[in-house]
Amino acid sequence: MNMTASPDPCLLRFYEEQHSLEDYQGEVPRWxxxxxxxxxxxxxxxxxxxxxxxxxxxxxxxxxxxSSRLPHYMGTYGFHGIHGRALPVAEGIKMAxxxxxxxxxxGDGDCCSIGTAHWIxxxxxxxxxxxxxxxxHVYGLTKKQASPTSPRGLKxxxxxxxxxxxxxxxxxxxxxxxxxxxxxxxxxxxxxALYEILNAAFLHKGLSFVRVIQRCSEYLPKxxxxxxxxxxxxxxxxxxxxxxxxxxxxxVYKNRLEHDPxxxxxxxxxxxxxxxxxxxxxxxxxxxxxxxxLRLSGxxxxxxxxxxxxxxxxxxxxxxxDEAKNLPxxxxxxxxxxxxxx
Amino acid sequence: MNDVxxxxxxxxxxxxxxxRAKPVVELAESIVEIVSDSGEGAQRCGQSLGSVAAKSxxxxxxVEIIPAEIQPPARSVAGASGNRVRIGSRPITNGGDxxxxxxxxxxxxxxxxxxxxxxxxxxxxxxxxxxxxDRDDKIAASYAATCDQLVKAGYxxxxxxxxxxxxRLVADPHRGKNMFALGxxxxxxSLDRTVAQEQIAITFRKKDRKIVESNTKLFDAxxxxxxxxxxxxxxxxxxxxQVPQLVINGNxxxxxxxxxxxxxxxxxxxxxxxxxxxxxxxxxFERVGGVIHQAEDEIAACTFAIGASYAGKCAVTVTxxxxxxxxxxxxxxxxxxxxxxxxxxxxRGGPSTGQPxxxxxxxLLAAIYGSHGDAPKVVMAPSSIEDCFYxxxxxxxxxxxxxxxxxxxxxxxxxxxxxxxxxxxxxDDWLAPPVDQSAVPEGAKPYDWDAVTGLSRRFVPGQPGGxxxxxxxxxxxxxxxxxxxxxxxxGLRRRSQKLAALQKTLKLPEPFGGDSGDLLVIGWGSxxxxxxxxxxxxxxEGLKVSSLHLQFLQPTASGLKEVMARFGxxxxxxxxxxxxxxxxxxxxxxxxxxxxxTMLRARYLVDVDCWTEVRGRPIKPGILADILRAxxxx
Numbered sequence: 001m002n003m004t005a006s007p008d009p010c011l012l013r014f015y016e017e018q019h020s021l022e023d024y025q026g027e028v029p030r031w032x033x034x035x036x037x038x039x040x041x042x043x044x045x046x047x048x049x050x051x052x053x054x055x056x057x058x059x060x061x062x063x064x065x066x067s068s069r070l071p072h073y074m075g076t077y078g079f080h081g082i083h084g085r086a087l088p089v090a091e092g093i094k095m096a097x098x099x100x101x102x103x104x105x106x107g108d109g110d111c112c113s114i115g116t117a118h119w120i121x122x123x124x125x126x127x128x129x130x131x132x133x134x135x136x137h138v139y140g141l142t143k144k145q146a147s148p149t150s151p152r153g154l155k156x157x158x159x160x161x162x163x164x165x166x167x168x169x170x171x172x173x174x175x176x177x178x179x180x181x182x183x184x185x186x187x188x189x190x191x192x193a194l195y196e197i198l199n200a201a202f203l204h205k206g207l208s209f210v211r212v213i214q215r216c217s218e219y220l221p222k223x224x225x226x227x228x229x230x231x232x233x234x235x236x237x238x239x240x241x242x243x244x245x246x247x248x249x250x251x252v253y254k255n256r257l258e259h260d261p262x263x264x265x266x267x268x269x270x271x272x273x274x275x276x277x278x279x280x281x282x283x284x285x286x287x288x289x290x291x292x293x294l295r296l297s298g299x300x301x302x303x304x305x306x307x308x309x310x311x312x313x314x315x316x317x318x319x320x321x322d323e324a325k326n327l328p329x330x331x332x333x334x335x336x337x338x339x340x341x342x
Numbered sequence: 343m344n345d346v347x348x349x350x351x352x353x354x355x356x357x358x359x360x361x362r363a364k365p366v367v368e369l370a371e372s373i374v375e376i377v378s379d380s381g382e383g384a385q386r387c388g389q390s391l392g393s394v395a396a397k398s399x400x401x402x403x404x405v406e407i408i409p410a411e412i413q414p415p416a417r418s419v420a421g422a423s424g425n426r427v428r429i430g431s432r433p434i435t436n437g438g439d440x441x442x443x444x445x446x447x448x449x450x451x452x453x454x455x456x457x458x459x460x461x462x463x464x465x466x467x468x469x470x471x472x473x474x475x476d477r478d479d480k481i482a483a484s485y486a487a488t489c490d491q492l493v494k495a496g497y498x499x500x501x502x503x504x505x506x507x508x509x510r511l512v513a514d515p516h517r518g519k520n521m522f523a524l525g526x527x528x529x530x531x532s533l534d535r536t537v538a539q540e541q542i543a544i545t546f547r548k549k550d551r552k553i554v555e556s557n558t559k560l561f562d563a564x565x566x567x568x569x570x571x572x573x574x575x576x577x578x579x580x581x582x583x584q585v586p587q588l589v590i591n592g593n594x595x596x597x598x599x600x601x602x603x604x605x606x607x608x609x610x611x612x613x614x615x616x617x618x619x620x621x622x623x624x625x626x627f628e629r630v631g632g633v634i635h636q637a638e639d640e641i642a643a644c645t646f647a648i649g650a651s652y653a654g655k656c657a658v659t660v661t662x663x664x665x666x667x668x669x670x671x672x673x674x675x676x677x678x679x680x681x682x683x684x685x686x687x688x689x690r691g692g693p694s695t696g697q698p699x700x701x702x703x704x705x706l707l708a709a710i711y712g713s714h715g716d717a718p719k720v721v722m723a724p725s726s727i728e729d730c731f732y733x734x735x736x737x738x739x740x741x742x743x744x745x746x747x748x749x750x751x752x753x754x755x756x757x758x759x760x761x762x763x764x765x766x767x768x769x770d771d772w773l774a775p776p777v778d779q780s781a782v783p784e785g786a787k788p789y790d791w792d793a794v795t796g797l798s799r800r801f802v803p804g805q806p807g808g809x810x811x812x813x814x815x816x817x818x819x820x821x822x823x824x825x826x827x828x829x830x831x832x833g834l835r836r837r838s839q840k841l842a843a844l845q846k847t848l849k850l851p852e853p854f855g856g857d858s859g860d861l862l863v864i865g866w867g868s869x870x871x872x873x874x875x876x877x878x879x880x881x882x883e884g885l886k887v888s889s890l891h892l893q894f895l896q897p898t899a900s901g902l903k904e905v906m907a908r909f910g911x912x913x914x915x916x917x918x919x920x921x922x923x924x925x926x927x928x929x930x931x932x933x934x935x936x937x938x939x940t941m942l943r944a945r946y947l948v949d950v951d952c953w954t955e956v957r958g959r960p961i962k963p964g965i966l967a968d969i970l971r972a973x974x975x976x
Contacts, residue, residue, distance in 0.1 A: 026809075026811065027822065054806075055809050056803065056804055056805055056806045056807070056808065056809055057803065057804055058803075059653075059803050060811070061649070071811040072811045072813070072822075072823070074811070075809055076809055077803040077808075077809050077810065077811070077812075078809075078810070078811025078812065079649070079652060079811070079812050080811050080812065080813040080814065080815070081645065081648075081675055081679075081812075081813075081814055082645070082671055082672060082675050082814055085641060085642070085645040085672065087642075088637065088638075088641070088642035088643075088645040088646045088649065089645045089646070089648060089649035089652070090649060091635075091642075091646050091649060092607070092609065092645065092646035092647060092648060092649020092650040092651075092652070092653070092657065093649040093650065093652060093653040093803070094649075095607060095633060095635065095646070095649075095650060096606070096607055096649070096650035096651075096653040096654065096655040096657070097653040097654065097655075097777075097803065097804070099804070100653065100803050100804065117638050117639055117642070118638065118642055120638070121637075121638035121642070295633050295635070296633065297628070297631065299631065301606065301630070301631030303604075303770055303773050305630055305631060306601065306602075306604060306630045306631075306773060307768050307770075308630075309601065309626065309629045309630035310598065310601050310602055310630070310768060311768065312629075313598060313601065313626055314588060314598075314765055314766070317588045317589055317590045317594070318586045318587065318588055318589075318765055319396055319397045319583070319586065319587045319588075319589055319762060320586050321582060321583055321584050321585060321586060
């Protein structure tokens with residue numbers, strides 16, 4: 001065997017670990033033409049490539065709905081679970097495997113309706129997850145029912161005379177939860193800002209919550225037209241520590257707001273404005289501790305450790321035979337073995 | 343609150359016995375109950391008595407007497423809180439029949455036990471006498487009237503000034519009376535005083551040294567009071583075990599099983615009577631690198647565990663009936679996507695909120711058939727405290743080997759019952775292997791089902807080349823959503839085949855009693871001790887009855903039908919609902935059988951009868967023996 005002809009294993013490894021966009025592509029997307037999910041998928045794949053994420057160490061977790069099909073279209077690991085439960089699944093993955101990069105893909109029905117409890121608590125846990133809320137203001141997969149973010153008056157199959165209630169604002173809700181650490185908003189039709197915002201979300205340590213306002217070309221094709229056609233109805237929220245705006249973007253979107261994402265009160269004010277739509281990073285606090293860091297010692301768990309721990313517990317509850325009476329840890333207490341303390 | 347009830351007059355044995363030299367009466371066993379208002383320490387007294395007896399080498403089984411509320415009104419019939427301790431010369435497997443001796447801190451909680459039929463005729467009653475002089479005339483009158491009636495009914499009532507005696511030592515006898523009672527009981531049952539004093543030191547080891555001292559004084563006072571004032575004393579001969587034994591309750595055993603199984607993550611939501619598993623794990627799990635996650639709800643607990651399992655670390659979620667119902671959809675996901683998962687259901691009375699603190703075996707069919715669609719999963723039921731420990735280890739292994747859900751059905755009876763068993767010897771193979779991070783061979787598929795066993799190798803994140811998106815939708819071998827009708831059917835077939843593959847490895851337990859006869863009693867779960875005791879008594883009478891206790895309910899081991907065929911009649915005994923065939927509207931067309939009977943009838947086409955009791959308490963061997971005796975009549 002000619003040794004000189006074989007490549008250096010380290011170089012080979014380095015070469016192999018350079019990933020291209022194709023490495024992040026899974027099945028061919030089956031979303032409708034013009035669906036905003038496509039834009040988010042494209043940005044996600046670019047993001048993975050630009051960070052050269054190892055596909056085998058990356059997991060996209062989703063619930064149920066149009067947007068939740070996204071993991072199938074990635075070339076990474078994916079978990080397409082049950083309606084509303086993407087967040088606790090992702091938390092379990094992250095707790096078991098903090099070495100994995102975990103993304104959560106959820107929709108306005110999935111996150112803000114059936115999975116609301118998990119949304120609130122996921123923000124509070126602040127695990128290191130990148131959560132993308134695909135908010136198209138309607139249920140698509142079940143064919144046009146009003147969602148919690150549907151604007152009042154929206155006609156749908158369950159609200160033929162118009163939605164009765166004001167829409168829930170996912171941003172203000174998230175900004176009201178203890179331990180919130182990253183909140184941003186993007187729209188599917190400004191890919192550059194979408195990329196920059198998702199990139200910042202990915203880099204943030206903690207739960208980053210990004211609401212992407214997204215078009216449903218099938219059921220609400222014209223809902224966002226006024227905003228799409230009038231850049232003045234978008235407010236770019238910019239800051240040195242927030243969204244940076246390129247010259248190209250600046251030319252089109254002249255309505256800009258300088259906002260320090262450390263300021264939560266101002267973030268809440270900006271978040272509560274629905275028209276013009278604020279786009280940018282509203283809040284960021286890298287100091288909030290992550291639940292997995294609070295819970296995991298990070299130490300290696302060995303069989304010896306489990307054995308020692310178990311034997312120590314056995315000792316507490318052991319009744320020794322007479323000849324073993326002089327063993328150090330004599331325990332055995334039924335009141336200990338019992339949860340109640342009355 | 344001061345309820346005086348007319349009691350059936352029993353034997354005419356009334357009035358105190360004359361004072362004489364105390365003979366020590368040797369007993370084979372005795373059932374003791376200690377009852378008080380909540381918070382007066384009767385439970386601790388009972389637990390300590392059980393510990394002392396176990397350490398002395400006696401067989402012990404304890405049953406908690408728990409009111410549904412944390413602080414029920416004082417002196418109420420429904421508020422009895424305490425413990426039943428059955429002490430024997432030989433190993434004890436259940437709570438037994440009616441109590442032989444009861445210590446009560448007031449007459450109302452005692453009435454609760456009388457009315458529940460928990461006391462033997464002529465039972466010795468040691469009753470706190472302070473109420474006789476209560477400043478509230480109503481209380482004093484109620485006490486006096488109840489006392490009279492109990493005496494008339496034949497109970498051997500001893501009024502004991504526990505409060506007054508304790509007051510000599512402590513300012514607040516409310517805390518401490520329980521140790522005085524423990525002292526009396528240790529004297530009465532001739533238990534080793536040194537062992538008891540050591541026990542007090544262990545019980546209060548987390549407290550101030552002064553508390554240990556004052557409790558020891560109270561114990562001594564109780565011991566001496568019984569010695570000087572009571573005219574009876576018993577001894578239950580004990581044989582100290584030659585091997586170390588663990589004395590724990592079922593929930594602690596489950597928690598230790600979680601530790602020993604090598605699982606690292608337990609996700610739960612508080613629910614009675616499962617929560618003490620998590621209390622204990624919260625205390626110790628982190629020391630071995632484990633995490634117990636209290637989720638925001640039952641669904642999150644289950645899906646969190648599924649996420650951890652998916653990522654390579656098989657996890658467990660612990661719950662009880664209502665929580666189990668909430669987890670159903672997530673359990674179906676784990677079945678569908680073939681993610682290992684251990685679900686512990688410490689059953690309680692149902693449906694709905696039911697009886698949170700009471701034992702029932704009502705969730706068997708929900709466990710076997712629960713979740714929509716065909717969701718085959720493994721269901722096993724521990725039948726002793728020791729079983730609780732080992733079943734978790736087995737469950738984790740099966741879950742990972744077969745990539746499926748394993749449900750462990752314990753119940754409130756095992757949860758708080760305590761019984762010594764041989765201290766397990768640690769084995770490395772209890773633990774889960776490290777997460778497989780090796781590269782997946784090119785072309786390998788995440789659901790490459792074996793045509794015979796339905797098994798496939800699972801790919802977990804981190805394995806290069808194994809990338810796929812797992813889904814709860816019908817899927818093909820590559821985990822792609824399957825729209826093809828045949829592919830959907832194949833998935834259902836493969837998941838079902840796995841149960842058959844497991845079934846081929848199961849061994850049917852040996853029948854208790856004989857291999858053939860007139861009646862076979864089949865049971866599962868916590869009723870084993872009571873069933874075998876009843877069967878044993880009847881066999882001693884010469885009746886041809888045996889029992890079989892199933893550990894695996896889904897799948898069931900081969901050979902069951904053959905065993906059933908060797909008996910004239912087969913019936914199950916369970917703590918869940920079954921229609922009474924004597925009810926007016928009940929006939930062969932509409933009779934609803936108990937859970938296991940329903941399952942056995944459907945599976946084996948055998949006319950399996952059943953007897954069930956749903957009274958929120960463990961089945962009593964004596965009552966069961968009477969039932970079986972009647973069934974055996976030609």
